[in-house]
Amino acid sequence: MALFDLAPADLETYLPDIDEPDDFDAFWAKTLEEARSVDVGLELEPVETGLELVESYDVTFRGFGGHPVKGWLTRPAVRPGPLPAVVQYLGYGGGRGRPVEHLAWATAGYVHLLMDTRGQGSRWGTGGDTPDPVGSAPSVPGFLTRGILDPAEHYYRRVFTDGVRAVDAVRTVEGVDPQDVTVCGASQGGGITLAVAGLVPGLRAAMPDVPFLCHYRRATEITDAMPYAEITQYLAVHRGRAEDAFRTLSYLDGVSFARRADAPTLFSVALMDTTCPPSTVYAAFNNYGARAGDVVKDIEVYRYNQHEGGQAAQLTRQIAWLADIR
Amino acid sequence: MALFDLAPADLETYLPDIDEPDDFDAFWAKTLEEARSVDVGLELEPVETGLELVESYDVTFRGFGGHPVKGWLTRPAVRPGPLPAVVQYLGYGGGRGRPVEHLAWATAGYVHLLMDTRGQGSRWGTGGDTPDPVGSAPSVPGFLTRGILDPAEHYYRRVFTDGVRAVDAVRTVEGVDPQDVTVCGASQGGGITLAVAGLVPGLRAAMPDVPFLCHYRRATEITDAMPYAEITQYLAVHRGRAEDAFRTLSYLDGVSFARRADAPTLFSVALMDTTCPPSTVYAAFNNYGARAGDVVKDIEVYRYNQHEGGQAAQLTRQIAWLADIR
Amino acid sequence: MALFDLAPADLETYLPDIDEPDDFDAFWAKTLEEARSVDVGLELEPVETGLELVESYDVTFRGFGGHPVKGWLTRPAVRPGPLPAVVQYLGYGGGRGRPVEHLAWATAGYVHLLMDTRGQGSRWGTGGDTPDPVGSAPSVPGFLTRGILDPAEHYYRRVFTDGVRAVDAVRTVEGVDPQDVTVCGASQGGGITLAVAGLVPGLRAAMPDVPFLCHYRRATEITDAMPYAEITQYLAVHRGRAEDAFRTLSYLDGVSFARRADAPTLFSVALMDTTCPPSTVYAAFNNYGARAGDVVKDIEVYRYNQHEGGQAAQLTRQIAWLADIR
């Protein structure tokens, strides 16, 4: 894949105008208030995995609408006092799978909560277990256009709220230091990471990799790749609804969440990534922490990679970076 | 596309064993009873189209769960006494679009009701307008695996019920002869046609073209094409759930509905159709009317066509065939 | 499909230099004079379709070289005095198909003549019936390079002449108001529409959708998509013949025809259309009516669509627009 987006030097200074509705903060304050009116109700059921060095738990907590959200919690089998926690969000279409797939953070000494994504988990991997009980108006197969004509109905309003509640939940786990919670994820997981970082103050860190769900309008103009192209496909059929759709998405833009984040951050970006084009990632990175000011920011650039980004190289980097930052 | 399914001669006698649950009839009787406990509540709002020879109406009626279902009703502008009606169902992913797209049946002298498909209508064409307010467990993007682990939760339970209610609704239209209602549709619309033909006695005729939603297990073994491949994709991820899934689908199989149908029928099938393989279509055709016995049955074979089937050639054939049969 | 052509704002003012031969008008005057030296010889044979609200006729008239050209004529079954007419041209590769496919304009109260395209009609749909008795020098499969080294031999010289003769023919139909003839078509049909609008004065209106056959040289530089890529493929093999080929095409360019048109017009363009790139469409639109001046011009922009453009949304728009303009 050749370079197809802005030149690398221009990416570093890219600060586009993003539509942000006046009631963005009010919208989210109300959303979270409603969600938190239900107890997070964390349930942890031990799972037998044969993995002697760690303990694994089947997790259920209450997310948006009080709906049950699943996950896996994995922690060192030997517990030496309050531990830091890492909450991780998943990429598009996958589910929480099996505990054996997610061992790095617990092995590194963290309590690790992997959040399942509602309604997802049937496209690849070993499956998801969290229903999304809410239906929608006609939408393109996938999730990005479910409820696209109304921010209150949009799918990601529910998912981002689930993401916030996952942090709320992990803070109630025995032996977790609630002041030492980090959020991370790649692609869709990176988009949720940004949303949670913008909605939850006082996180230890946020580590979004090649984040999706940023700067939607540019994405539709620069790439044909799914899943951003779901928006294009929707608008191709529902002619004349573009402004309604982009208004809804303006409540869900990673760039706006990034502006509000205050935790130290390590991003990654891949310059040949047509799925989450680098300019959409830099739009979030360059805006990250703008409101708080003086936030520790770092970005790892994978010059020759497509959407796979840094993979284990980035994970290795994150483990070291997070150890340093703490 | 070369021939890839059974030889033409073998198709004509293909009568495979289909799993059919003992409580199939009970399941559907209960489903329809519940749906009919809500008044069908047909609303017709005149639409200005500039099409002088016909009248067009924006339709709303109550389908499964009492949910509002949309459609278009088109009829000759000059009304000469009780008219026959044709209810048509749509292909996968499309919506009711605009009245100007659906003029043939009204021009041929019928009252034509085109039913929108809930949740669909954003993939191609000019759009759908009917939400599906019901969510689901994790599913492959699309509709075929929504609720696939429980027949009560499956998407097509709702859609087939909507289809039955569309017939109920059209029978209440002023100037329609309720004894003279025909159902038709292509692909997904053909699958719904079969379901309605199996659930509603006393129809004038049923005309399914290249029907989808038949003989699911064989479909997954003979074709990689979407949308049947949604099932395969689901089972590839949710390893070990195949029997649960096929049990659910056994309540929704066009072959079982075909057995129960009693109206005269004109099918079409395309022998190079990898989307709805000919053996799955013949499985329904060869079983059609088995319970009633002595049913008028005809099938138009398009030897060199893929899923497009007969297109306007078949529509021309249908108009003549239906005039003959009436 | 991402945006790939000029920015939307630049499209609106795009007025490129187009090569136009000095003898363009003479070439066409002579061509039409020769064609009109044969009587248009319209034959109308009634067709039984079962479509009660309209009458359908199998059409034959004399086109270029006096060759028989086929079509369908459809009109309201009840005839209230002189009616307006719409002549429609087809997209690339398709044929006139069946009468039942083309009901909108007659239903809207017009006499509708659908012209078959000579030699075409075997790629999609339900078939064409008009031979092109003229052979050609070696050409790329398709029609765009047949006769590309000599304007007198080029395929579209014949087709555009047929298009003019279709208007001549419809004006001879009993009950048609010859002052009230509109031409329309999409893609190739839009290109023919432009040619006819530039060659026939006094039309009621011209409605080209996503027109093909405009601004050939740019098309070969901005898109790889067929059918414009037939030119590129030809020039790749016939190295050194580019200037000869583009000279021939300069007699057949929709931009030059648009300059000469004098009828009110409603265009449509799709900004993600790689088949007929938006800059080639705007080159025609921005030049439309330049000679006559003061022509009513409108263009419907489909921002997120590919070559399908507006589909039924545009047809709905056309019916209303044409009613207004008349």
Add this chain to the structure above:
Amino acid sequence: MALFDLAPADLETYLPDIDEPDDFDAFWAKTLEEARSVDVGLELEPVETGLELVESYDVTFRGFGGHPVKGWLTRPAVRPGPLPAVVQYLGYGGGRGRPVEHLAWATAGYVHLLMDTRGQGSRWGTGGDTPDPVGSAPSVPGFLTRGILDPAEHYYRRVFTDGVRAVDAVRTVEGVDPQDVTVCGASQGGGITLAVAGLVPGLRAAMPDVPFLCHYRRATEITDAMPYAEITQYLAVHRGRAEDAFRTLSYLDGVSFARRADAPTLFSVALMDTTCPPSTVYAAFNNYGARAGDVVKDIEVYRYNQHEGGQAAQLTRQIAWLADIR
């Protein structure tokens, strides 16, 4: 490409029923009689190529309908008495190109006539120069369905006649031994080779490689690959015309020509060839010489090749085989 046709052992004995019209011989006798009523009119114009060891001539002769057909004639620069000749036919879509591309047979001591294919030569290579002045009814882009509803109008009736006339022409070249003329070609060229071998008695040899234009009906049932798929595409659109089309093709089938051939032959076949499936080639080979009986027959089998077949390995084999046979 995996094996997809009959098992190798079954290919060797494959003798399918082929429809052959009763008037096959009469049809061709009349066709050739008409063609030969015009003098072959061979013109040879020397070409300056810088190729010192050979002489090259730009060839024109009269083919079907007296139409001029082009070619290149290449012969050793030093002429030692009467020479044998090789007439070669081209693959689908290509043209005669440049003399420098076709040096092997002249270098091997033969007078080599390469025949251009009318209307072709714009798809690949360096171009063709022979028009086909005859038009056709609607057809799929390409040549296989031009005139497919009438054997008298079919494109290959003209091409096969050209092929016969090329042999007639080369026999008039000074210094050529008219009793020592061999025909050859690959793919379409192999199909023409078979036709000429079946129509011209007394050839020295026929060497068809991976021949096209054999056993049409089976080809449409076993492969999706172009160009045989042009037939399928035609029949998909022109529903109901299959028997008319196959009747026309029965006058043009390499299997029928093969039955009538009497010259020694060396075929080649590739078992992974989806373009010209091996069973269609073996149908011709196994029937070759059936009428004459006792004909020298050999076939080179390329077990792991697709349509490229033996390439230079086969050419090397042919040079040796032909030297042996002579």
Add this chain to the structure above:
Amino acid sequence: MALFDLAPADLETYLPDIDEPDDFDAFWAKTLEEARSVDVGLELEPVETGLELVESYDVTFRGFGGHPVKGWLTRPAVRPGPLPAVVQYLGYGGGRGRPVEHLAWATAGYVHLLMDTRGQGSRWGTGGDTPDPVGSAPSVPGFLTRGILDPAEHYYRRVFTDGVRAVDAVRTVEGVDPQDVTVCGASQGGGITLAVAGLVPGLRAAMPDVPFLCHYRRATEITDAMPYAEITQYLAVHRGRAEDAFRTLSYLDGVSFARRADAPTLFSVALMDTTCPPSTVYAAFNNYGARAGDVVKDIEVYRYNQHEGGQAAQLTRQIAWLADIR
């Protein structure tokens, strides 16, 4: 992917004839003898990973030809006496990557040695570090045809020897129970697993997943997918060398190794796997342990999966199965 190989029931009893050279055992005895004439020279260099629960080491040992082979060794940080070991081999094209990618077996209480594959590791993932210092005759890009005309020169002779030496090496690790070594791997790693299981007696278990490198001749006849298609591509170019190539491969066939294996085994197979077709996997499974007799054999069947097979579901199964078997 539809089912494309033998029917499931036939797979279970599939026992094809496999060419096995008389000197198979002698060839491998000599090969291993030569390799073991060099000391295995295991070097373990601690690596800082931040993964507190485990220790990671950068591994080097001497493989075929005494060439250095790399790997990662990962073990529980707290060591409770002699531990069982798992040696794992990689899939085609990948490299050992980073320690953080391979934590499951150490977390489950095993000493885990991951062997890098010589010359590979640049196609996907995070890289390999082991050169293959041996060149080859012309070969298709990839590894399967390197040295294909001579078993002594073939690439997999070197790799399989490396695999055996990896077991030799891990048995020398302090704290490892040399009687309790298991080998495993997926795809190419499964093929190496079979080879090692056939060459090293006394292993605790062998767990090949969707193994590659089995029943080569059938593979070339049933699938077009890489990498088996490298063989086909080679034979398409090097016409006439098929028997030489298959003779070489007969020294390297997983079926022959399987016959000689004596350790308990858990296979996995995916029935929609076109990369490693199920019949080639069953050919190895059905022959597994034939010489030793009475070997514990199990196979996990993934009915709807392609080459990804069971993924984490299979890993979870392996951990439990291996705990049971030990």
Add this chain to the structure above:
Amino acid sequence: MALFDLAPADLETYLPDIDEPDDFDAFWAKTLEEARSVDVGLELEPVETGLELVESYDVTFRGFGGHPVKGWLTRPAVRPGPLPAVVQYLGYGGGRGRPVEHLAWATAGYVHLLMDTRGQGSRWGTGGDTPDPVGSAPSVPGFLTRGILDPAEHYYRRVFTDGVRAVDAVRTVEGVDPQDVTVCGASQGGGITLAVAGLVPGLRAAMPDVPFLCHYRRATEITDAMPYAEITQYLAVHRGRAEDAFRTLSYLDGVSFARRADAPTLFSVALMDTTCPPSTVYAAFNNYGARAGDVVKDIEVYRYNQHEGGQAAQLTRQIAWLADIR
């Protein structure tokens, strides 16, 4: 393929900065000195081809490391005193094939030496016969990244040296005028041509067509096409090694060789060539002869061609151009 690189006018003046290491000349001087320390050892074995006008020889000479390199030598059968010679290099993945494929230059009166490319010849055509006995560190399937981290180990160091030795070898052929040796080749063969032209003074001419192996860094930024994309793929996996890789490639860049060339040259370039983008070709052409100054330079531009470039049209041009220049 649309135009995708610089505008034609900008290509003509494109003179980018190319990294060139200070020790470029020393590196190559040492490399050639080592290679020439072994006698070139030309062996010519007559081959029976049946091609009467020429003589063909199976060639072996000593290339890099003294390794045997194969080729074909073809010359006029009648030898009239000292002849000029043409040394030709092959495209990527192909081998020397058969003598019958390469007759043009001998037919034109030259002694023609076709050099096989070590390790290649199994991807297309009729095969190569030259091993590359040197292995490599992990690399992407193909040849471009073999040894990419060390110029001394890179594959093309060996191939370019072979190319120089081929000239050395042909100069020892009896009846060849050693002052009249021309080098040529297309694609990879064009890249080798440039390298040899930069390393061997006193050639009669150099004729690179659409040369590969130029301006590597830009190539990775402007095209996704193989084989340049092998570099991208390598760097995507081996994150962080880009500068090492490009340093190695800077010893192997056709642009640097072009600067040092002193022979008259005829290039060709294709403006729609995504395999060897035109800017990379012009970078070499515009720098060609820069050191020597005043060198005859010509370039043939194929405006509408992809990587096939001019084919026989260019060969025809070369024969005439070379005759003129001599």
